[in-house]
Amino acid sequence: MTEKALRLGTRRSKLAMAQSGQVADAVSQVTGRPVELVEITTYGDTSREHLAQIGGTGVFVAALRDALLRGEVDFAVHSLKDLPTAQHEGLVVAAIPEREDPRDVAVARDARKLTDLPRGARIGTGAPRRMAQLNAYARTHGMEIETVPIRGNVDTRIGYVRSGELDAVVLAAAGLNRVGRIDEVTDFLSVDTVLPAPGQGALAIECAADDAALVAALAELDDPFTRAAVTAERSLLAALEAGCSAPVGALADLLADGQIVKEMRLRGVVGTTDGSTLVQLSTTGPVPETHEAALALGRELATEMLAQGAAGLMGERAQ
Numbered sequence: 001m002t003e004k005a006l007r008l009g010t011r012r013s014k015l016a017m018a019q020s021g022q023v024a025d026a027v028s029q030v031t032g033r034p035v036e037l038v039e040i041t042t043y044g045d046t047s048r049e050h051l052a053q054i055g056g057t058g059v060f061v062a063a064l065r066d067a068l069l070r071g072e073v074d075f076a077v078h079s080l081k082d083l084p085t086a087q088h089e090g091l092v093v094a095a096i097p098e099r100e101d102p103r104d105v106a107v108a109r110d111a112r113k114l115t116d117l118p119r120g121a122r123i124g125t126g127a128p129r130r131m132a133q134l135n136a137y138a139r140t141h142g143m144e145i146e147t148v149p150i151r152g153n154v155d156t157r158i159g160y161v162r163s164g165e166l167d168a169v170v171l172a173a174a175g176l177n178r179v180g181r182i183d184e185v186t187d188f189l190s191v192d193t194v195l196p197a198p199g200q201g202a203l204a205i206e207c208a209a210d211d212a213a214l215v216a217a218l219a220e221l222d223d224p225f226t227r228a229a230v231t232a233e234r235s236l237l238a239a240l241e242a243g244c245s246a247p248v249g250a251l252a253d254l255l256a257d258g259q260i261v262k263e264m265r266l267r268g269v270v271g272t273t274d275g276s277t278l279v280q281l282s283t284t285g286p287v288p289e290t291h292e293a294a295l296a297l298g299r300e301l302a303t304e305m306l307a308q309g310a311a312g313l314m315g316e317r318a319q
Helices: 014-031 056-060 062-069 128-140 154-162 173-178 212-221 224-239 291-307
Strands: 006-010 035-039 075-079 091-095 104-108 121-125 145-149 168-172 203-208 248-257 260-271 278-286
Touching: 006 014, 006 062, 014 035, 014 075, 014 154, 014 173, 014 203, 014 212, 062 075, 062 091, 062 203, 091 212, 104 154, 104 173, 121 128, 121 154, 128 145, 128 248, 128 260, 128 278, 154 168, 168 173, 203 212, 224 248, 224 260, 224 291, 260 291, 278 291
Parallel strands: 006 035, 006 075, 121 145, 121 168
Antiparallel strands: 075 203, 091 203, 104 168, 248 260, 260 278
16 A cells, blocks of 8 residues: 655745755655645735735745644745744754755846946845845946846746846846756856855755654755754844844855865855945854754854944844
8 A cells, every 4th residue: 555645835836836846756755655745825925015024034934834733734845045043833844955056146138247237227136135235246346236126936037137127137046946947047146246045045844843753754855064054044144133034145155175074154244225334244163063053153143243233234123
């Protein structure tokens, strides 16, 4: 007799379905059980308001978590950058698979790079974090740009460029990779230009904390380096008391000497959306061996950033 299929809760967007499909295949391999996708509509998908107004990216997560807690699905896949930093009672992130490319990318008209955009170029993005850093970059490099707030899926956003409404849009490389549209990118933005969102490019696989067998099976998909890196990034975000929609960028990466990984570097940035003021700092330490050590790395950098005036740059603090 074949075992009952595992039910994977997913948002309905093309990107969510693509990444959930990839996880479903991997889970099926490690458990030997079929996995079926259960589509769930979240408030973040149906609302047309800007994310910052409706409570940040946690609005994409709540409906999936409710379905998990009610037992309607066995596990769920989230984009890690959408996950609120506070641990949810009764649920556990059983796996954080190896991270995709964490960078932001530009899709611009006439195949232009960011530095080739015409004077006064209109660049679309839904993230205050990207606006702050793009505007700061433009100020220091003598460019004139206008950042335009946009929402919508990948098709909608790239459509603004194709129709000539915008000169460029900035998106996450990982998302375009997962929906098979990475060839439309005209510029990969260096993390020195735009630091990604904490956890960008990584997925979180979440299930009920009391389902020990499923927690153990999903844990086989966990990548310890990715987990350490995103834990440090999200710890920084939490210690700044910033929500997912705050203008905070963070990236932890491994510094290797030849083949041997020696240290982890954590970089953080927070700024005003007009780019006039940025606090940008980094810290380097041993690769965290424990969850607590990764949390400490993030808290340490946040403390330094707050001492440099980061709190005053984030608009209203997350509640």
